[in-house]
Amino acid sequence: MxxxxxxxxxxxxxxxxxxxxxxxxxxxxxxxxxxxxxxxxxxxxxxxxxxxxxxxxxxxxxxxxxxxxxxxxxxxxxxxxxxxxxxxxxxxxxxxxxxxxxxxxxxxxxxxxxxxxxxxxxxxxxxxxxxxxxxxxxxxxxxxxxxxxFSVSGLTAWHMVKQIQAQPGETVIVTGANGGVGSLNVQIASKVFGAKVIAIIGDLEAEEKIKELGATHVVSYKSDTFVEDILELNGGPVDSVLDVVGNALFSTALQVLKNGGKFCISGSAGGQHTNLDFRTLYLKHITMYGSVLGTKEEFKDMLKEISEGRIKPVxxxxxxxxxxxxxxxxxxxxxxxxxxxxxxxx
The missing domain is CATH 3.90.180.10 (Medium-chain alcohol dehydrogenases, catalytic domain)
Incomplete structure (x- = not known):
């Protein structure tokens, strides 16, 4: 062969x-x-x-x-x-x-x-x-x-959204929203768990495609007013961040998270090392999750949602x-x- x-x-x-x-x-x-x-x-x-x-x-x-x-x-x-x-x-x-x-x-x-x-x-x-x-x-x-x-990207995305326990009415930021995991994070968080999604991408040419996946807002990380854009669109800090980028957007993610917010990371395409002031974590009561793949039960749950049309292949x-x-x-x-x-x- x-x-x-x-x-x-x-x-x-x-x-x-x-x-x-x-x-x-x-x-x-x-x-x-x-x-x-x-x-x-x-x-x-x-x-x-x-x-x-x-x-x-x-x-x-x-x-x-x-x-x-x-x-x-x-x-x-x-x-x-x-x-x-x-x-x-x-x-x-x-x-x-x-x-x-x-x-x-x-x-x-x-x-x-x-x-x-x-x-x-x-x-x-x-x-x-x-x-x-x-x-x-x-x-x-x-x-x-x-x-x-879906196998790896979908299972990873599903487990990430489960980790942060996304709820209807909450706002979730998804970085790398045009990629394999990111595009599924958008769909799962919005269409399965009912959260509002702010999707982060580079070029806004893909904005309409990302909105079709379920994003309420799409923001470019190249914007000179990146943090302000997010806070204005949401009317304040967000509940959770689903990150696949790593260092490049890490400080921004912590800035826009609310007190008691959740940060979940499954990749580091934008840098595997970062600087972290621990005071940011404990003074804002931020919960952090490292996430790769998931469980067989989650895999079955994801396949069911795919078969019923709530999650679509991109x-x-x-x-x-x-x-x-x-x-x-x-x-x-x-x-x-x-x-x-x-x-x-x-």
Missing amino acids: KAVQVTGYGDVSKLSLVEIPIPEPKENEVLIKVKACAINNTEIWMREGAYGTDSKSGWRPEGVEFPRTPGSDITGKVVKAGKLVEESIVGKDVVLFPFISSGEEGSEHIAEDMSFIGSEYDGGYAEYVVWPAELCFDMPLSSYSESAV IDKIFPLEKAKEAQVYFKNKGKVGKILLLPEE
Whole structure:
């Protein structure tokens, strides 16, 4: 089969298109013919070594074992079952829950042994992938491409909104609102939990698209009166911030949060290190959350909302598998709205 492998830490030159054997499912696994795989920051950062040192970087302390096939947002058709898996699963269209752990229900995502598909296990930048049958769920939509945009970004966004306990009538700021997680944060906070959303983006060309997702207001971080714009639109400080940017917007987020406000972060595309005056936290009684992925129960809840049409897929561009390098470069460009997809059969 064709696959794209990461051969080591570095730039996109570390991605190689190769021919490798089709994997065999273990007794509790299934073999899936990959139909679509969306791109996430996580496989970019895995390749770049951003999760640790240059010699050891990954979701686990020992780092990534190369070569590794990346890709964690995967949909496809089950074509073979391991010997302990019921044959009735063969032929099903599935979306993959993106990690394995021994954590108890409700805390799977924070278990020490949490291992991610596309980092600790070979992922979806390939024509076939193997995965435990119990972590394969019915696709929420009939389209492979549309169903592939939610697994990692959607689960992360869902868990973020749950963490801040967004309520109807509250105001939530969403940074990076045009990206994969951000665009889903907008939808989930507004259309599922009923909050008012102020979306933060760079160029206001995407303003109408972001409003269609559920944002009440859209603000550019390039504005000379950025903080004042937010406070004026909301009539005062906001209740919560959902952040995927990190350092670039961190001080602004703390400025516009109300006393007792909540700040939740799941990414740091705008800088992984920041300066923090602790007095800001305790004098404003701010609660901070670090957030990545979520639980299987949250995944099921999200799939239900997708299938019922409250959360919609947002796709920016589609690439064939062979163009994975170009797709990852494009992914890092600013101004896109929604997800970037790789299709093995394109």
